[in-house]
Amino acid sequence: MNIKIALFAGLADRIGASSLDFAYPQPELQQVTATQLKEALAAAYPAASTLIDASFVAVNQEYAAGDAVITEHDEVALIPPVSGGENAAEDGESQAEGDLYVITEEPISAEEVSRKVITPAHGASLAFIGTTREWTEGRRTVHLEYEAYVPMALAKLRQIGAELGEKWPGTRCAISHRIGRVGLAEISVVIAVSAPHRDSCYEASRYAIERLKQIVPIWKKEIWEDGSEWKGHGLGPWNPSVPGTYSSVR
Known part of the structure; x- marks a missing residue:
């Protein structure tokens, strides 16, 4: 076989x-x-x-x-432990569900992602913006390189949105993630969340960030001045098959 x-x-x-x-x-x-x-x-x-x-x-x-x-x-x-469909468009993006979930090689606009979740029915919105940090544990990062299993990554981003809707009804979520080379201070990921009230918005945003690290097959390679290394999941034993619970990621 x-x-x-x-x-x-x-x-x-x-x-x-x-x-x-x-x-x-x-x-x-x-x-x-x-x-x-x-x-x-x-x-x-x-x-x-x-x-x-x-x-x-x-x-x-x-x-x-x-x-x-x-x-x-x-x-x-x-x-392998993650950092953190084949719908690749000709402009270098992979997208789904009305562009709420995007994986792209192009720069990400936090304002554009945030606009996707703002609605008259909601009184609160948040955007988590992940950027490339220059220094980590005494080593200088030159840039990062991201790789994704794109079809499965998009499916898992949609799953996160569905989980938010179940745990905090009415919540709206949009996530855009870069792949390829991401320079210093450039945006690698934006997770935008809106909700009727601020408490649920804060909780849903934190949940989405931690679930992305847990289940979405995207990997980060740190490029230093003197070498490089793939970085996997850093929050303890990695088990993406475990259902997400807010208490486990607080």
Whole structure:
């Protein structure tokens, strides 16, 4: 059985390819589990085994449990810890749902993203703006590079918007995220939220930021004067399959 697997960020660097046509070592099998696939990949690529073990398998653009069944007809990706559809338009943007959720290689306007959520029915709006910081733990960053599994990233951004609507009814959300090179003080992400009242607006904005870091397959590479490194999730054990709860991210 041959399984085509998309790879990203540090995992692609470690293995030396952005995708694999992986021949599962038991060719007579017609299906395997996500756990079995990771074990076979770790055995085939021992230098990347630690990162493979920390990664999640995505099947058809959804995070898969260890016992999830995979066939050679599925769209499979191996998702390393994240930082943080194929709808790429000719102008370099990928967008969905009336442009509420955008992944783009172009500069982002915070004002433009904020305008998407402002409505006469709401009395509060907030915009979280993430920018490239020059100094981190004594090392000078020259610029950042972002990579995304674009179709799944857009689906997860839409999921965040749906979760906000369930937890804080009436909330409106728009998220734009850069990919590619992002220079110092340039905007990498804008998360705009509006709500009828300020309390729910503050809470929903914080929730959206933390969920983006938890479940959206976007990776950040820090480029320093003397080297570079892919940065993954930095908030403890990474498990994107866990449902989001506000109490867990406060």
